[in-house]
Amino acid sequence: MPNRKTIEKARKDEREGKSPSTQAGEHGARSAKQAIAIGLSEARRAGVDLPPPKKGKVKESTRKSAEYAYEVGQGERVPRRRPRVSKAVSEVLEHEPKDSASHEALSRQAKRAASRRTAGERSKAAEKAAETKGGSGRSAAARKAARTKGPRGRKEAARKAAETRAHHS
Structure with missing residues (x-):
């Protein structure tokens, strides 16, 4: 046990x-x-x-x-x-x-x-992960994404972070 x-x-x-x-x-x-x-x-x-x-x-x-x-x-x-x-x-x-x-x-x-x-299964898992992460966890993930991706990735990460904030507020 x-x-x-x-x-x-x-x-x-x-x-x-x-x-x-x-x-x-x-x-x-x-x-x-x-x-x-x-x-x-x-x-x-x-x-x-x-x-x-x-x-x-x-x-x-x-x-x-x-x-x-x-x-x-x-x-x-x-x-x-x-x-x-x-x-x-x-x-x-x-x-x-x-x-x-x-x-x-x-x-x-x-x-x-x-x-x-x-892709659909991965997307669904990512949505659930975002829901259970909480606000501070989401913003930390967005900061990390912006830091670890190239210039195009930073724009995309910023857009997704704003979208997520709007969705969860």
């Missing part, structure tokens, strides 16, 4: 309207993908409304595991035993790099995943 702190952080993210994947925590892992997988599994057990993947999207064993974790988190099933990671696996994970879940690594993974999505 995820620890109390993880659950509290996930509940806070949920109250703020953040996406289920944001509600998942960071762990020592071999890759960003693995860190995300561990976080999603913990989040499901903690009660985050994150349905398991559809058939054919992932390995059947992964889907079954996600389904089990989801049912436990939603209170539809009582776990038979406490989920236990063997000592050997725990020790291996302890020696894995912590930077697998660094901002850079997770960003690279997110970009790879986004590249497999359609």
Whole structure:
């Protein structure tokens, strides 16, 4: 079972309207993908409304595991035993790099995943992200966009920031 702190952080993210994947925590892992997988599994057990993947999207064993974790988190099933990671696996994970879940690594993974999505899906995700960011977060993002883009990007970023301010005020 995820620890109390993880659950509290996930509940806070949920109250703020953040996406289920944001509600998942960071762990020592071999890759960003693995860190995300561990976080999603913990989040499901903690009660985050994150349905398991559809058939054919992932390995059947992964889907079954996600389904089990989801049912436990939603209170539809009582776990038979406490989920236990063997000592050997725990020790291996302890020696894995912590930077697998660094901002850079997770960003690279997110970009790879986004590249497999359609423009419409990416746009919808960006709209939701803007809604849950809050005013100060939006203006910080706009400042960063202006700083990191070229001259044409700055005009576009300024236009979007003004549009967003008008939309949210």
